[in-house]
Amino acid sequence: MNSPWQRRRQPDDVPTPVAVAVSDFCRRAKAPAPAPEVREALALLAEADDFRVRALTDGEPEASPLGPFAVIDILSGTQAAVAAQRQACGFYEVARELAHVREQRTPPPAPAEPTLTFAPPPAAEASSGKKGGKASKEDLEATVKERIAPRKRAPTEDTLGSPADFAEEPALSRRDLPRPRGRFTRVEAPRASFLELTRLTGKPIVEAALEAADHRFALLRALSQRFNGARGELTQMDLENVLRDHALMDTMVEKERRQVLDGFTGQRGAAGRVAWALGLSPSELQRLVSVLSLTEEVEALRERFRREALAAPHLTHRLDLLGREKYLADLGIQKKFADMLRKELERLVGEVLNDARDLHELADAVARKHGAPAELVFRALERLGLADGLRKQLLAGSR
Incomplete structure (x- = not known):
């Protein structure tokens, strides 16, 4: 007859939801227990009894304290009040130790008996030195381990090297190391000859690259x-000669003129933004404008946008331009624009200076009168250096 304090499974085989339910039940029964103790207690039950554990733990404890071994005792038929008394007097600590001792004394399961087979025994090999095919005494005494063991060979003088052969070779220096190889190595593709571009078969290649490039510098990079150049790297001169040979130079020039003029128009004359949009450096943009003979047209566009910036009709527009310092510096009118706006703000502030008590009220008054954002007016006063003088005037007027 099995004792109730004997393991029927391993603690690690206890389902986690069941262990969590018992742990919560013990906490509510004022006898919280660590997880290893809970699993050791549940290991005393078979897997088929897990539903009984859940039925008990889903309800409220009838007595307290009740630990995990008390739960097992209740499931065995003990009253909850008796289990609480046993928990209080330390009965279940002895039961836990008893279960541990019985687990150690349990003999391991006996190995399974080998099944009988009716296969014929292997035929013994005949010895080469005996007559009648009988095996020698040495063959009969040989075991399977000796048959499958690796053969040991005695070293000979030929296989042994001299002490100089075992000397440590110097490590390779960094410059002597081989170049990296493999799937992750980045190796530049071999470039074709410059003659491939000059031939008739190279025209489709140049046309495809020309269609994807906005200007000659991008075409050269592509x-x-x-391809190599006539004397090493491909140069701008080599590229222009190829374009002329294939009658594509006019197409390139027309495309570049359109890109440059549209860029200056769209960016309102800002050369830096045009260069960034076309993927050029400022010096490359200047060279391109000079090569295309667009200097006068570009300067006319920039002058047009300078006049528009200086003659902005609305105060909000001028205040907004004041914050675009790079744009004004690109057009070369930053100082002139700041001086004009400073004089205008001094005039506008003088009209409402007596109606304000501080700088914020002054900015609000100017903004309401001229329909501009008060925050932009206040920032303009700070940026143009008018704020300190106006604060002193307002402070003197309030006294």
Whole structure:
């Protein structure tokens, strides 16, 4: 007959939801227990009894304290009040130790008996030195381990090297190391000859690259990765000669003129933003404008936008331009614009100076009168250096 304090499974085999339910039940029964103790207690029950554990733990404890071994005792038929008394007097600590001792004394399961087979025994090999095919005494005494063991060979003089052979070789220096190889190595593709571009078969290649490039500098960068030049690297002169040979130079020039003029118009004359939009450096943009003979047209566009910035009709527009310092500096009118706006703000502030008590009220008054954001007016007064003088005037007027 099995004792109730004997394990029927391993603690690690206890389902986690069941262990959590028992742990919560013990906490509510004022006898919280650590997780290992809960699993040791539940290991005394078979897997088929887990539903009984859940039925008990889903309700409220009838007595307290009740630990995990008390739960097992209640499931065995003990009253809850008796289990609480046993929990209080330390009965279940002895039961836990008893279960541990019985687990250690339990003999391991006996190995399974080998099944009988009716296969014929392996035929013994005949010894080469005996007659009648009988095996020698040494063959009969040989075991399977000796048969499958690796053969040991005695070292010979030929296989042994001299002490100089075992000397440590110097490590390779960094410059002597081999170049990296493999799937992650970045190796530049071999570039074709410059003659491939000059031939008739190279025209479709140049046309495709020309269609994808906005200007000759981008075209040069694209083709220089695939082709060499006449004397080494592909140069701008080599590229222009190829374009002329294939009668594509006019197409390139027309495309560049359109890109440059549209860029200056769209960016309102800001050369820096045009260069950034076209992927050029400022010096490359200047060279391109000079090569295309667009200097006068570009300067006319920039002058047009300078006049528009200086003659902005609304105060809000002028205050907004004041914050675009890079744009004004690109057009070369930053100082002139700031001086004009400073004089205008001094005039506008003088009209409402007597109606304000501080700088914020002054900015609000100017903004209401001229329909501009008060925050922009206040920032303009700070940026143009008018704030300190106005604060002193307002302070003197309030006295």
